[in-house]
Amino acid sequence: MNGAESLVKTLLASGVEVCFANPGTSEMHFVAALDDHPEMRCILCLFEGGTSGAADGYFRMSGRVAATLLHLAPGFGNAFANLHNARKAQSGVVNVMGDHASYHLRHESPLKGETTGISQAISHWTRTSADAAQVAADGAAAVQAARSLNGQIATLILPANTAWEAGSAPQVAAPPPALRLPPAAEIAAAVAALRQPGAALMVDGVALYDDATAQLAARIAAATGARLMAPFFAARSRRGAGSVRMQRLAYELDLNIAILADVKTLVLCGAQRPTAFFAYPGKPSLPEAPGTAVMELADIRMDIPGTLAAMADCIGPLPDLPADARQPLSLPPLPTGALSLEKVGAAIAHLMPEDTVVVNEAITSGAPVAGPLQTARGHEWLVTMGGAIGAGLPTAVGAAVACPERKVLCLSGDGSAMYTLQSLWTMAREGLDICTVIFANDTYRILHGELVNVGATQPGRNVARMFDMVEPSLDWVALAQGHGVQAVRVDSAEAFATAFAEAMGAKGPRLIVVPC
């Protein structure tokens, strides 16, 4: 058994059964080993950003670690942006990056690059296998690292000779270390703080989608009189009818300043301290009111359900979940007439089946569409966590691979979708049940807004040339069909509803273009 075979067997024995791949020559022995193990599902992405984004979506919806297969330093570079998003989503990913044979690295060859340097710029864990006999242990350690602390980016660099030389027996990844809990004194202090007027409990992580954990958070809030809050950006949230209601932060700094104005004590359980997405001249980085007591009880790398359970223990018997704690079901009627984003949202809310996984990277178009979905049938809501657009389509791929029985709905701006449009082909190749809606406004609309924020009022030629995707406009129907995905452009609310209903009724990838 060579090193590559020992790695494939180690991954399989450790429960890694999907590999999002874009291989090159230095990974050829690993490819050959994968070929001997068809029980590893290898999914080709035609660009590496598709692999890392898919691994992110797969982890979020399955809780399982996937592997990516990446070529040397530049291939990893192409995966970098969506590894950044995956890192911010706390997704566990094992990257297998090939490298030249260790003895070849003393010579200058075209693909020689800083494999360790680029990995360390994004991975929580990086290791280069020193020899073939170490590969199995290194692979097991990588899987363990990826599963640790609620999910990490682990990158194993595999010099070609460690893949082809004699390896050792496969290993099984050890379980990740137990997650940390806050000390009892901090739990007690947090409970006391929540009982003060103007207190809020902000949760994140599993508390946003696991119903038992969400209920626990809501009952703690009810018991203490605190507001229950959630961040704007969350890796995964249960939304729509039946989900536990939480007050969510907004994207805009000014809105968050208003939302947090009355909060005197903010207890964070899994959530990061609210922070402006960007800094703006003359505005604060933190939206909290001056003087707010912020208690960072548990960060996202700790045991969130355990922390909530410890708080509950500290409180004593909790009240039942309040009657109005869950979002009601309220479906809008099917819209008619001229297209608008709100009508698209209404049609989606009316038609979307229970348990749809919605991946939202629609940026400026997302908010009007999301409104009617608040009371739609219960669904999952995934967003791009690191702000690096181009995650939407790949995340949808990974979510669909994780949940073949669920419909995936990918909402994307046209600008966002262009970064990783190659994922459309993977949707077609794998027959993934994804309906992609492209909001085609022919511009990076958010940048126009941000330009106003910095005080520019009369945009000129260079702004127009850099912000607007016109002359020519993109033809998304052609782009989708070029990748093998059936597509239609709609020009009325009825046409959207018809196309969307058809997509909900059929299996497999579809794309709908909404001019807006």
Place this chain on the structure above:
Amino acid sequence: MNGAESLVKTLLASGVEVCFANPGTSEMHFVAALDDHPEMRCILCLFEGGTSGAADGYFRMSGRVAATLLHLAPGFGNAFANLHNARKAQSGVVNVMGDHASYHLRHESPLKGETTGISQAISHWTRTSADAAQVAADGAAAVQAARSLNGQIATLILPANTAWEAGSAPQVAAPPPALRLPPAAEIAAAVAALRQPGAALMVDGVALYDDATAQLAARIAAATGARLMAPFFAARSRRGAGSVRMQRLAYELDLNIAILADVKTLVLCGAQRPTAFFAYPGKPSLPEAPGTAVMELADIRMDIPGTLAAMADCIGPLPDLPADARQPLSLPPLPTGALSLEKVGAAIAHLMPEDTVVVNEAITSGAPVAGPLQTARGHEWLVTMGGAIGAGLPTAVGAAVACPERKVLCLSGDGSAMYTLQSLWTMAREGLDICTVIFANDTYRILHGELVNVGATQPGRNVARMFDMVEPSLDWVALAQGHGVQAVRVDSAEAFATAFAEAMGAKGPRLIVVPC
């Protein structure tokens, strides 16, 4: 004047007049400053790999440094692979990467990332502006760095507050330091070595495309009796009729072992020591014959023409350029009948105008096509220098921006083109005179070959799933049209010749799909 304005004025004053851009919010003040200076040509790329690849092609054909405008760490990550290629091509590029305001970095926001870490993994020069008053000097230093040592990757990280706070007066980049020459004793030793039997002079850099320098190298070879050689991968080569003939290395290790078998002394002037692209089990990393004396006289970062001139001085009066030193003109007839790669090459050779810039990323299809071009009208030949496929289309964009009066011909494999297909839109947007030929073999053919090289003979399901772009096949006509580029798929040699002749006769982007 804020820091951003001082930077734009510094770039312009220093002769940087093109900016390949994919901006985000943290670069908004820089965008506003660019907007006030329409004399800076801002060219939007819908994916950052397009910006870095274009800057590479622009430098190779103009010798001038372009700027790229990139968003934080993930945006830079998307540019990484083509920065790797640019680095290996010795292209000068100034990256302007935004970052959060320095005071915002203490908080966790979604886009916070290792800007310095990822830059240092690929750039020769990295600097983060410390405050707005330093930005002009930093920008001038970046341009100087990019122009140094025949071309470098220089990355200036611009925290948002250094862009919006008060800057200082613009600066002008100082000239780069003089290039180094080998000591006289080494020159003399090299000349003596070239006079030995079995000697070869291998040149690179400007010696491959500047006619005066190439002549000088050929006359030195004639005077000493040495073979004149060139590497397989070169950032820019003059080829076709009238170009100075040199014996070129091949891609394949075994071929290079044969080519170099008789070389007893190899003098390198600008060229790197020949090295296998990858290591293979049981094969050497270096193709040279055992015992070959390798003299690394001047590396690619030194003064190549100056080194050749010093060698000429050492030799004394040189013979005239030998009568057969230049490639003759010999155009094949227009082909007919069934399509083949050789016939495509013949049609191109027959029809391609003088001074066409050919960008070749056709990988396995490239060699058969290139054959007939050896005696076509004189042209430039650019290849992907770092082995990271996805450079072809962006390099063509940059070359066309650099040479608006010349026809650019981009030869690309379908697999390669998929990495950065968004560059098609930039071709359409800018009306670039580029004819792209996509060799659509529906597979990463080179990987099938490499798999055979590692001994796998019966590929199974996972190899097929990872190597072949079928089920579905890509529709390149639709993909091109979706980006706004006119396209046609041909099914015979005549159809190719007709489509290619039409493309050569018209201005603006075209795409021809060659099934193969």
